[in-house]
Amino acid sequence: MAPPTVSLSFPHGGKSSFSGGLFINNEFVAAGDGKTFAVVNPSDGKEIAQVAEASAKDVDVAVKAARKAFNESWGLNVPGFKRGQLLIKLAELIEANLEEIAAIESLDNGKAFSIAKGFDITEVAANIRYYAGWADKNHGKVIEVDSSKLHIQRQEPMGVCGQIIPWNFPALMFAWKIGPALAMGNTIVLKTAEQTPLSALKMCELIKEAGFPPGVVNVISGFGPVAGAAIANHMDIDKVAFTGSTLVGRNILKAAASSNLKKVTLELGGKSPNIIFADADLDQAISWSAFGIMFNHGQCCCAGSRVYVEESIYEKFMAKFDEKIKSIQVGNPFEGNTFQGPQVSQLQYDRIMAYIDSGKKEGATLRTGGIRHGQEGYFIEPTVFTDVNPDSKIGREEIFGPVVVVHKFKDNADLIKKANDSVYGLAAAVFSRDVTRALDTANKLQAGTVWVNCYNQLNPQVPFGGFKQSGIGRELGEAALASYSQSKSIHVNLHAPNPM
Numbered sequence: 001m002a003p004p005t006v007s008l009s010f011p012h013g014g015k016s017s018f019s020g021g022l023f024i025n026n027e028f029v030a031a032g033d034g035k036t037f038a039v040v041n042p043s044d045g046k047e048i049a050q051v052a053e054a055s056a057k058d059v060d061v062a063v064k065a066a067r068k069a070f071n072e073s074w075g076l077n078v079p080g081f082k083r084g085q086l087l088i089k090l091a092e093l094i095e096a097n098l099e100e101i102a103a104i105e106s107l108d109n110g111k112a113f114s115i116a117k118g119f120d121i122t123e124v125a126a127n128i129r130y131y132a133g134w135a136d137k138n139h140g141k142v143i144e145v146d147s148s149k150l151h152i153q154r155q156e157p158m159g160v161c162g163q164i165i166p167w168n169f170p171a172l173m174f175a176w177k178i179g180p181a182l183a184m185g186n187t188i189v190l191k192t193a194e195q196t197p198l199s200a201l202k203m204c205e206l207i208k209e210a211g212f213p214p215g216v217v218n219v220i221s222g223f224g225p226v227a228g229a230a231i232a233n234h235m236d237i238d239k240v241a242f243t244g245s246t247l248v249g250r251n252i253l254k255a256a257a258s259s260n261l262k263k264v265t266l267e268l269g270g271k272s273p274n275i276i277f278a279d280a281d282l283d284q285a286i287s288w289s290a291f292g293i294m295f296n297h298g299q300c301c302c303a304g305s306r307v308y309v310e311e312s313i314y315e316k317f318m319a320k321f322d323e324k325i326k327s328i329q330v331g332n333p334f335e336g337n338t339f340q341g342p343q344v345s346q347l348q349y350d351r352i353m354a355y356i357d358s359g360k361k362e363g364a365t366l367r368t369g370g371i372r373h374g375q376e377g378y379f380i381e382p383t384v385f386t387d388v389n390p391d392s393k394i395g396r397e398e399i400f401g402p403v404v405v406v407h408k409f410k411d412n413a414d415l416i417k418k419a420n421d422s423v424y425g426l427a428a429a430v431f432s433r434d435v436t437r438a439l440d441t442a443n444k445l446q447a448g449t450v451w452v453n454c455y456n457q458l459n460p461q462v463p464f465g466g467f468k469q470s471g472i473g474r475e476l477g478e479a480a481l482a483s484y485s486q487s488k489s490i491h492v493n494l495h496a497p498n499p500m
């Protein structure tokens, strides 16, 4: 049976056509049982394509392909410089197809085309290039113990890595995952999110064109409880890397524990505090704070969703912040000045609206937004709540939408306590002109990333990941190489005396 074909027409003109099959062994194939599922345009809720739906059996076929490639044509069989060359070729092909991949991403996810092009897909290429550079810099160590022996530590690939990614940055999460894994010589079975499988499929064409051997990268579309769970439970996957909700992250860890104890890294949710001191540059703080929560329609695990403003500037801050939030352009992702498109799905739309309702019911003040935008699709007006009880649902839980709660604070010690009073610890931000205050505060915040006088800055070179229930391990930077490799210690006897 032939796999489905995806044929897209973009609202701003142009078309794209590629396979909607499972990408296994460098071929696009139908699911074993022939199943497919619909991909929906979140701007109007209409179906745009059908793609193959992987079952546990398909996952197994993909794992076998990945294992064979690891043993025969990748891993320690291919020198690092060669892996790096292939990654550079892939980055070049992504750059050559930037407009098309950005349009696919925008149509499938709902993010603005200009942002998909200028940020998401540009960063995809930058991340792949960054890890291409690491591929031949995997130097081991010689460890000094005593002169009778030589102790060598080398970093070897894990083997077959399962990777499960979310829908908020479909292409970028794909790059964050495959870059370090491939640089270190692993093979991959990656599952995209069921809401947004398309950009990865287009990039699979480019992986093949770049010349990666068959079976090195295998990408499947499918649902979490079936294909995702099959990856997490598989006995021949050596490591699983997951980005998504804390709830599912817990399931991944349990599945790893009850199967083969595969290594696990998790990048999970957040409810990140964003702190504005009275001495901050107000315009700068307002601009970055609006960006901090509303970028990507609030669908960022590191979104600055709890803003804390020092009491003496609170009224002034709020007046300007309201204005800034109201000025955000919500609408068609393919129109030039759009900043915010639709939420990704009906389910996410419903979840966010339920949070907004609960905020109203629990007595918070709705300053702006709180309603649907337009007549169709999953658009929500950027929403600001104040007078929020920190223990209410909107005060504590990750909303993952364009909804921010703003608190005021007076006392520094109390502020730190409140900012850290969360099960999460992914990110935080501090706005102040006083470098000592900013750094003292940054040091006291329980978060894997703290931004000072900015927000949402992510670079391939800089590690990213969570304290507390926001995750396990780090992505990006040199740190990610460690989670895609394992050290082997080799003890060599030079002239140690026989032990007995």
Ligand code: ADP
Pocket: 164, 165, 166, 167, 191, 192, 193, 194, 222, 223, 224, 225, 227, 228, 229, 230, 232, 243, 244, 245, 246, 248, 249, 251, 252
């Ligand atoms: P969201 O609720 O925002 O969709 P999820 O954490 O459910 O976030 O999804 C992130 C990724 O995890 C997706 O690729 C999804 O298919 C996958 N997933 C969901 N449930 C499971 C599960 N039980 N096991 C493995 N993967 C899952």
